[in-house]
Amino acid sequence: MDVEQDGQKAERTRGSNRRWVIAAGAGIAAVAVAGGVVLARSGAPGIAAPGTCRTTAHGTAPVAAPAENDRAPAGTAPAADFDGDGHPDLAMGALGDVENADAGGSIAVAYGSGRGTGLARCQYLTQDDAAIPGKADYEAYFGSWVAARDLDGDGYTDLATAVHDDEPGVIILWGSQDGLKSAARVPGTDGSHVSWAPDPGLEERLVAGDFDGDGHADLVFGLGSDKGLLKGPFSRDVSPRSTGPVSAPRKPAPDIGSADYAGLVAGDLDGDGADELIAFHHDEPLGTATFEERWPVSYFHERRGGLVQPGGIGLPDAAAGAVGDVDGDGVADLVLSPRRGKVSHSAVTVVHGSKSGPGKGKPSTTIDRDTPGVPGAEPRDDDAAFLSLDTGDVNGDGYADVVAGSPRSEAYAKTGPEQVLLLLGGPGGLTGRGARVLDAGDLGGRKTERAAFGMSVRLVDMDGDHRDDLAVAAPGDDKVRSSAWVLPGTGHGLSTCGVTRLYGDGFERDGNLRLYMGGGGIAR
Secondary structure (H helix, E strand, O other), rough: OOOOOOOOOOOOOOOOOOOOOOOOEEEEHHHHOOOEEEEEEOOOOOOOOOEEEEEEOOEEEEOOOOOOOOOOOOOOOEEEOOOOOOOOOOEEEOOEEEEOOOOOOOEEEEEEEOOOOOOOEEEEEEOOOOOOOOOOOOOOOOOOOEEEOOOOOOOOOOEEEEEEEOOOOEEEEOOOOOOEEEEEEOOOOOOOOOOOOOOHHHHHHOOEOOOOOOOOOEEOOOOOOOOEEEOOOOOOOOOEEEOOEOOOOOOOOOOOOOOOOOOOEEEEEOOOOOOOEEEEEEEOOOOOOHHHOOOOOEEEEEOOEEOOOOOOOOOOOOEEEEEOOOOOOOOEEEEEEEOOOOOOOOOOOEEEEOOOOOOOOOOEEEOOOOOOOOOOOOOOOOOOOOOOOEEEEOOOOOOOOOEEOOOOOOOOOOOOOOOOEEEEOOOOOOOOOOOOOEHHHHHOOOOOOOOOOOOEEEEEEEOOOOOEEEEEEEEEEEEEOOEEEEEEEOOOOEEEEEEEEEEEHHHHHOOOOOOOOEEEEEOO
16 A cells, blocks of 8 residues: 555654653552562463565566675664574554553564565554563553664674653563563652653653673663663563663753653764663744744763763754764764754754764764755654654765655644755764655655654664665555565665565454554664
């Protein structure tokens, strides 16, 4: 089914502009509780096995030898491999309905085949599955934020997801030779405690990284919490090895009354072997002009077993971010979608990493449609804003490239092109050279203005040629079905030949659900 243009103003947001209302009294039923640990139902079978994907192919991928460079640029997120077969997999959070609960949330998993951008098997995960703790409930938003790492050190990637049922929490789905097969809930998690964020627990965020530099993946869930840092490796009852505090971000200005919690990003921006944490908030007082809205960005690093906000690091206002070494100096850089002031919302800003931290070395760089080499005219409205970012090496030259999605996903956004911009890294960092702009019409779909194309983007080497491929999601809404595409990376950038399209309604039993595949992000 092609994604079609619709003028409806349905709500299709991922987090920052949506107040998630958790149903009062929602509970977790039919679970075993042992020592305060919520486990999958006693005696229950494993998670439903993957089945056939509904996909189509567009064109034939160009044939090329693998790139000579086989090392990922510093800071790029590792590929997920839930079944350990050596072929990367994709997990996409979906904020939509499930069979028994409006906005219960789900996760769509597509297992890589190793044959170009082709997908081997697909898996649909909800809390209705007997092996996943809890039950599908109204506005539980299972799959709202997803993170993929080997959390127990067994060699298989695991999948962590936020859930908002009786209270915000984290569920981990364990990888195995059969893929994601069992799950448990992390015991004793706390929520965020940020005095200037209105009810931050209703919009809780989750991110993975190695924050203490010990080689084991950790999770952050809870700003301002004494146990917001969940340190790996995790045991199979999902207890972390230990926990640590995450300080609450400082109020960025005295006149900010409150600011919504908008997201988290992790990466090693000072080259010390431990990831840092970047948090995003959004202050939008009633009647404020768009260019005056504030999007404060906070930076945290590890100290004394926790994460604290040091002095002396100031980051520009931004709505989203990603981490990757765009200039090849060995230290990852912070890539931002800038906000506030007269800066274009379809711009990308690079705050260069350094041994002293981000922004302490080379001056920042901003690329927009007026930069030589970047195609397309500058959008005339603020709704053409980049909301999703990722980094990876698309052409195999050893430098991190950047993809940025502009989905026009806000409920009342003006109609216009929904696009993904590719910018290539190099010795001088990001430039407009080799830049590319893509929309659904370039990928064998129907060019659309209301499907949220680009809501989530991910760069990962699906075919093993040492060039990252692009996964991009269009979650759609209650009238437009969701889709995701995988485009091959080549020595010249992204190719629109050999594209695999994955259909969201292939995960649904009766085609009547609002899946919003990718509305909860693509796990990294």
